[in-house]
Amino acid sequence: MYDHERSLVEEMKNRPFALIGVNSDRDLSKIRTIVKEKRLNWRSFQNSPEGAKSKISAEWNVRGWPTIVVLDEERKVHYRGHDGNAAMKMIRTMVAELEKKSPGSNL
Amino acid sequence: MRSIVIMTGLLVAATTFAQTKSDDTSVAADPATVRYEALQKKVDDAFKAWRQGQIDASKKAREAAGKGGMIPAMSMVPPYGKFVPDYQEAAKEFAGKDGAIPFLLWISQYGSSDASAVKQATGTLMSDHIASEKLTGLARALPRLSRSLGAETVTGMFDTLVAKSPHASVRGWATLGKFGPTLEDPNVGLTSAKYTAAKATLVKASSASKDDELMGLVRGLIADREKLGNGQVAPDIAGVDLDGVKFKLSDYEGKIVMLDFWGDW
Incomplete structure (x- = not known):
């Protein structure tokens, strides 16, 4: 799946799209290494950062x-x-429709 | 690699569920319980052997395919079917008594490879054991039995359980089975009379059951639909990225967003 996500982000470069992750790994240094090694090109929230009252995944x-x-x-x-x-x-489909509706919406 | 997470989760859930069932029936060492636990051990052992076989086969296939190669699909169905006759025999031995219920429930839940066995077991539970609180097990399993029993029969069983069971927990789970799909149906509008009535019935039945798990599920269903259902404005997220830098989901308004709950394990 990483390959598909990376390709999607590349395909949508300079278009009105963002891939945002919510990462559930507990070992932050391990996941930072994976992001680097696998060239993950999207930004992720920490699902449960230190001191958080609840997990994002639980709220969703x-x-x-x-x-x-x-x-x-x-x-x-x-x-x-x-x-x-x-x-x-x-x-x-949604990105193409948005571009038609509001040209320049990627800015 | 990540698709394996769901598969592994299912396998772990299946084992855990089997273990929970075993614990549930170990209240007293009566002959039916002893028999059930012995059978359950056989099933657990078969499940463990099957799971190990799946892991070994998957490893071999991965090695044979090499990097980037196609890996053939693996069976996701544990070998429960071959135990159905054992459970049927035990149910017959304790026929008409409470001791038969766990065997009949097991067939209902795990005997899907034999539709006539499932039909017979659920029919016996409904005719001989309608007053038992253990029928929560049947009410919980019924939504998955449409293929074996037919959707109409399942709906009829929900209605019978709600009308005839003396236990609020059985009635609560049956109500969830009947009205849960209405709450999840995106074609049923949030302001429609159908949605409002289904929600009120479910909230009332789950509260009356005093079953924390059921009440949590109903709360989750309602939140799913009303907070996170199609067309609803999703809640904002204010958090930190993997480097500890603060950001918000609303920073990306004006764009199409794919929010991906992921993990690497």
């Missing part, structure tokens, strides 16, 4: 990993599930 009722949520430009939910291919297909 995430019960299985990976879970993908697709949000539109107004942060409205369009997809929530585990099917990466379906999510990516939807994203390509």
Whole structure:
């Protein structure tokens, strides 16, 4: 899946799209190494940083990993599930529609 | 690599569930419990051997495929089917008594490879044991039994359990089975009478059950739909990235966002 995500970010460069991760690994140094070695090109929240009262995944009722949520430009939910291919297909359509609707929305 | 996480999770969940069931039935050392635990041990041993076989086969396939090669699909179905006759025989031995219930429940939950066995077991539970609180096990399993029993039969069983069970926990789980799909259906609007009625019925039945797990599930279902369902504005996230730098999800408004809950384990 890393390859698909990396490719999507590259494909969407300079377009109105962002891939944001919520990473659940406890060992931060290990995950930083993986980000570097696997050339992961997206920014991630720490799911449960030190001192946090609750986990982001708990607030979002995430019960299985990976879970993908697709949000539109107004942060409205369009997809929530585990099917990466379906999510990516939807994203390509939504990005193209947004570009038509508001040219320059990537700025 | 990450797709394996869900598969491994399912396997661990299956083992844990089997162990939980074994614990549930070890209240007293009556003949039915002794028999059930002996059978359960056989099943657990078979499951462990199957799981190890899957791990070994997966490792071999990975090595044979080499880097970037295709790995053939592996079976995801544990070998439970061959134990169905053992559970049927035991259920027959304790027929009409409470001791038969765990065997019948096991067939209902794990005997899906034999639809007629599932049909017979669920039918016996409904006709001979409708007053038992152990039928929470059946009410919980029914949503997964549509393929073996047919959707109409399953709906009828939910209605019967709600109407006839003297136990609020059984009625609560049956109510979840019946109305849960309405709450999850994106075609049923949040302001529609159908959604409002289903939500009210579920909240009432789950509260009456005093079952923490059921109440949590119902709360989760409602939050899923009302906070995170399609068309809802998702909550903002204010957190820190992997380098400890603060940022917010709302920083990306105006863009299409793929939010990916991930981990490398």
